[in-house]
Structure formats: structure tokens, C-alpha cells
Amino acid sequence: MRTPTLPPATHTNVYVCGEAELAVIDPASPYAEEQVALDAFLLGLSGQRVSMIVLSHHHVDHVSGANHLAARLSVPIWAHPETKARLEGRVKIDHELDEGNRISLGAHTLDVLHTPGHAPGHICFADRTSGTLIVGDMVASVGTIIVEPEDGGDMRAYLQSLERLRQQKARCLLPAHGDPIDDPDAHLSFYIAHRLEREARVLAALALNPQSLDELVAPVYPDVASALYPLAKRSLFAHLIKLVGDERAYRDGDKFSIAR
Ligand SMILES: [Zn+2]
Incomplete structure (x- = not known):
């Protein structure tokens, strides 16, 4: 979806995960035409139903469509407590997610990993069956990741979280900006070395x-x-x-x- 993100990136990837039951991760866009397009896509699915919205972290280019979608589909919004605190008064978080939690979507599950550094409440989602990690803003294939102390960014935590993601030995990373990353170990090692x-x-x-x-x-x-x-x-x-x-x-x- 088109979002007010950091150039050269212009879009944020919205991931829709599950089978009969779906989670929408980072409905990101504040723009009405983008929100309407996502609504139409989700409402047009047959035999599949969105049961939750999940936010990877509190940044504006990840959360700006959450209120709209939650109201449109009457579904709750889930996020880490640190994200909830930072979105107070802007996005109402209904339920908290933290390290070790498991998102059950019928037969499909996503494990939650708390990966602070880029943002204090940043979480990633591991699909163990396919070896896929949804990594939010931990890495990107378009643009760079900013670690901003004024907004809760923490370089030591970020490096630790990158190493932790590397140890997951995923087969594929799905970032919020840019294409899928099919060489996780090399990509994460490069970020750490950089x-x-x-x-x-x-x-x-x-x-x-x-x-x-x-x-x-x-x-x-x-x-x-x-x-x-x-x-x-x-x-x-x-x-x-x-x-x-x-x-x-x-x-x-x-x-x-x-x-x-
Ligand atoms: Zn971010």
C-alpha cells in the first residue's frame, strides 16, 4: 500500500496470513483510496474471514489504516504493550502480543518474536511450517532502517534482535518495504556487519x-x-x-x- 514512508521506499507491504481465518499485519495506509482497495480485497474473499489486525510496531507507515479496517470489519487490533503505549489516543489496541505468544488462525499459526531496536515494541512473526519470517522494519529490501533514539530506537537491542533473527534459520524474510528476501542469513549478516x-x-x-x-x-x-x-x-x-x-x-x- 502507498504510505508516507521514508524515501526511497514509497510503499508498505501489508501481509494477509492464514487459511480460513486471517490476520492482517500492518494495514498501513492513511490514504482513503488505498484503504478502500484493501477493504474490497478482504471483503471479496470467499470462505475466508479476517479475525484480527496485528501491528508490527508503532510507526505511522505501519498503523495508519488500522482504525479504519478495524471499524470496517469489526475486528480487534493486537500489538505489543510498548506499541500500545506509544499509540495511546491514536490507535486503540484491544489485545497485547509478546514474546512466545502464538497467533492461531485455525490450522495455521504464527509465533511472535519480540525484536526491539528499531522500535521498542517491534514484533516479528514466524511461520514454522514454511520457514517464513515476517520481519516488519528489522530489515528492508528497499531503503534503509533508521534506529532513532528519540523514538525509542536502541542500537544495542537492534543488533541483538538481528542476530536473533539470523539464528531462526528462516528460509525467507518478508520485510515491510521491498521484495521478499530469499537469503536470510546473508542479508541479516550484512546488516549486522554494516x-x-x-x-x-x-x-x-x-x-x-x-x-x-x-x-x-x-x-x-x-x-x-x-x-x-x-x-x-x-x-x-x-x-x-x-x-x-x-x-x-x-x-x-x-x-x-x-x-x-
Ligand atoms: Zn518503522
């Missing part, structure tokens, strides 16, 4: 002299156009928070250094 490479760049820059967030952007993101620095800075801040937490970097006012 973040650790950025982290190494931060440490290398700080080894020269103490620097502020603004000063670090250019050396840490040499491959990124300066127009994208505001976005890069958010992820850079997430790396710095992690390094300070790891006691591998220290903060003094607006300067970061590798020695106290």
Missing part, C-alpha cells in the same frame, strides 16, 4: 580527537550525501549511545571521546 562497520568508523574518528555529533557525521558517513545528514545523525546518535553504554566511548558536554 552497523558494526559504522561503529568502527565512529571509534576510528574518536581516536583522532574528541568530536561532537555534528563533526562526526562526515567521517562516519563518507558514502552518504550531505542532504541525508539529518537522518544519518539520528543513527549516529544511536551508535554513540551504544558505545557510551558499552564504556567504549565517553561523553563530555557535546563532545564524545574514547578516553575519559
